[in-house]
Amino acid sequence: MGHSVPDRVENEELDVPSLRSSHGQMENLQSVHKVGFPPQRNFFREFKDTLKETLFADDPLRRYKDQPRSRKLILGLQFLFPILEWGRDYNFSKLKGDLIAGLTIASLCIPQDIAYAKLANMDPQYGLYCSFVPPLIYAVMGSSRDIAIGPVAVVSLLLGTLIQNEVDPVTEKAEYIRLAFTATFFAGITQAALGFLRLGFLIEFLSHAAIVGFMGGAAITIALQQLKGFLGIRNFTKNSDIISVMKSVRSSAHHGWNWQTILIGSTFLAFLLFAKYIGKKKKSLFWVPAIAPLISVILSTLFVDITHAENHGVQIVRHIDKGINPSSVNKIHFTGSYAAKGFRIGLVAAMVALTEAVAIGRTFAAMKEYQLDGNKEMVALGTMNVIGSMTSCYVATGSFSRSAVNYMAGCQTAVSNMIMSAVVLLTLELITPLFKYTPNAILASIIISAVIGLIDYEAAYLIWKVDKLDFVACMGAFFGVVFVSVEIGLLVAVSISLAKILLQVTRPRTALLGNLPSTMIYRNIEQYPEATKVPGVLIVRVDSAIYFTNSNYVKERILRWLGDEEEQLKAKQLPRIEFLIVEMSPVTDIDTSGIHAFEELHKSLQKRSIQLVLANPGPVVIDKLRLAEFTELIGHDKIFLTVGEAVMTCAQMAREDA
Known part of the structure; x- marks a missing residue:
């Protein structure tokens, strides 16, 4: 040059x-x-340099140069399985931090997992399955020290919405679950392929402004969906837009609401929000909002069990299958029309899950001043979801709320995910029958309190001040989700982001x-x-x-x-x-x-x-x-x-x- x-x-x-x-x-x-x-320059040399800069800007092969074959094998294994690298320096001091963090996020994830499974229109145990196998896979292959893996609200809602458009979760429950596993399999394949082919830059097409709007709209949509459990409504709309939800709530106002359910939901929602307030006021009390959901579940379950509130119209979980993840390999559609549907749904879920996980990983990596390999993360997340689809899990990714708690609790490595997974294993084997009397209202309260944090007013105001076109993208995604559907909101977000690029280019x-x-x-x-x-x-x-x-x-x-x-x-x-x-x-x-x-x-x-x-x-x-x-x-x-x-x-x- x-x-x-x-x-x-x-x-x-x-x-x-x-x-x-x-x-x-x-x-x-x-x-x-x-x-x-x-x-x-020679044409082929120029093409090679351009391709290298586009796909291999970080030059992942530089560490293999001038190394003997045995050393290359070791470095290759360490590249695919980072645990082999950082595991050599692991000590008791790090274990202490990971143990505390793992137990803390486990107390948060158990009630959240049960609640998020309902968002995906699946039985409660499937949410717990997602916090057992996927975190173990990620701990071995992931490069982030702080991400806490499991089901998340936005992806759960997205899957639930997209799959129910194809299969009814009530009348065709078995086929619905099969399609969920199929979508998860193809989501994992998509994520891993993007990482192997070094195409992670594709997720950058979702701009920060579009993500802020999409997340805010999804949070409101998720909260509105919880009105069914929060108010004790039995017949509720399957649509997610605000107009359909409010019509359903209004039409059931005279005969469909249950005051006992509303009392339980309101009381514990206030408790959860107060716990969040304490955690924000004093950072050292981060554990208060972390354990508040589990305390809410325990207290509300005891209350229903003692008072037999289920006999007075309070809806309860009733049953959670006991035992660890059963195999689901034979339930995945690899061919046929359902495979095509699963691929389409999985592709959308994969991109949303990747965007959330990579954003979370980069945020905490910057705070701790270490490098995060985006493509390696995609391979880890993809492998995790492929294996998860074969062990009765739906799409899992990094959770911001749990990752924040993980960070605040002093996690040192991905071992905190292993600790959390071990606690979930004990829950599946021993404790699940105790959740029989857990009221649906408390699960709705947990979800509402969790998704409120996804509405970022300050970021939206800053976008408005800095870039009006970005604000249009933000609001387009927001209103698309709130007034139409999650997938339309996502489409609007991508479309406006691309339109902005085209406008700037042309x-x-x-x-x-x-x-x-x-x-x-x-x-x-x-x-x-x-x-x-x-x-x-x-x-x-x-x-x-x-x-x-x-x-x-x-x-x-x-x-x-x-x-x-x-x-x-x-x-x-x-x-x-x-x-x-x-x-x-x-x-x-x-x-x-x-x-x-x-x-x-x-x-x-x-x-x-x-x-x-x-x-x-x-x-x-x-x-x-x-x-x-x-x-x-x-x-x-x-x-x-x-x-x-x-x-x-x-x-x-x-x-x-x-």
């Missing part, structure tokens, strides 16, 4: 006279540097530059009102790569700048424009359409007796301009390192012509 163009002249004040209204009074610099041309920003007095610095005249235009010279900056999508717009925008400037000069009877300088430092790339647009721009300028000058083109751009012979068309003497040098030379040429 050619040497990079220095920015010293552009970024430092120079001891030169102020620019005046005449070219002839401008001082020369002692030397003018010419733009360097990078050495020509309509890049351009700016007129002026000179800051007493310097050789040229900046946007809108940002710096004190910057003055150079007489006889129009300086335009293009703030984007120039491709077929925007090349024609860039050409026409520059000509509009030129036309407007000429009209103003003519009205004021000032000297005409003789030079058009295009500042190209922000132009990272250009394609043949872009070059063709510059050729047309050059022809248009020639008809007006205006010379085209380029300033600071990057190595990729100047190489392509040379190969297209555009540099010969305008002349090598019309290409400069900086705008300052270009203006100085144009002034000399104008003086010589005069």
